[in-house]
Structures are given as C-alpha cells and as structure tokens.
Amino acid sequence: MTGMTVTEVRGAGKQKGYTQHYRGAEYTVNLIQKLKLEIVVAEADVDRIVEAIATAARTGEIGDGKIFLSPVLDAIRIRTGERGGEAV
Numbered sequence: 001m002t003g004m005t006v007t008e009v010r011g012a013g014k015q016k017g018y019t020q021h022y023r024g025a026e027y028t029v030n031l032i033q034k035l036k037l038e039i040v041v042a043e044a045d046v047d048r049i050v051e052a053i054a055t056a057a058r059t060g061e062i063g064d065g066k067i068f069l070s071p072v073l074d075a076i077r078i079r080t081g082e083r084g085g086e087a088v
C-alpha cells in the first residue's frame with residue numbers, strides 16, 4: 001500500500017447517532033464525526049489490508065466503523081501518464 005486519503009466526515013450507522021442531555025433537554029445528534037479512509041490497492045492485497053484495518057480499529061464497541069469494498073475502474077498518475085496498477 002503506497003497511498004491513502006483521510007477525510008473528516010460526519011455520519012451515522014445502525015444507531016442513527018446518539019442522544020444527549022443538555023440543561024434538562026434531550027436532543028439527538030444525528031451525525032457523528034468520523035474519519036473516512038480511502039485506500040486504493042491491488043486486488044491481490046485486499047484481504048490482507050482489510051484484516052489489518054479491522055484488527056487495528058476493532059474495540060468491540062458500537063461505532064467501530066465499517067469497511068466498504070468497491071472496484072476502481074482505472075487510475076492515472078497525471079505527472080507521468082502511467083495507468084492502472086503502475087499509477088497506484
């Protein structure tokens with residue numbers, strides 16, 4: 001793995017946020033701050049990388065996060081014009 005993108009995002013999973021109490025009033029925070037990692041890798045490395053992320057991120061508590069896998073059609077390194085695996 002040679003690169004990644006980290007973005008500060010807000011999101012919710014199954015719990016749809018959480019409930020807070022402030023000065024007697026109850027309100028729901030629907031979107032919780034999360035970090036989103038985007039990592040493009042060779043298909044042969046996917047299982048190993050998924051396992052590494054899951055092992056590092058797992059506390060066993062709700063909100064540990066999710067890993068979504070999606071195909072990437074192509075990649076181009078603009079500076080050199082390389083494509084596909086060469087560009088990653």
Ligand SMILES: Nc1ncnc2c1ncn2[C@@H]1O[C@H](COP(=O)(O)OP(=O)(O)OP(=O)(O)O)[C@@H](O)[C@H]1O
Nearest residue numbers: 010011012013014015032034061062063064065066
């Ligand atoms: N179905 C989904 N689609 C898009 N993003 C999602 C989805 N589920 C979770 N996320 C994103 O992942 C983040 C973390 O989700 P979270 O780990 O709380 O999932 P969960 O389904 O509630 O599982 P858990 O019960 O372990 O909390 C969410 O804040 C949201 O940004």
Ligand SMILES: [Mg+2]
Nearest residue numbers: 013014015063
């Ligand atoms: Mg959750």
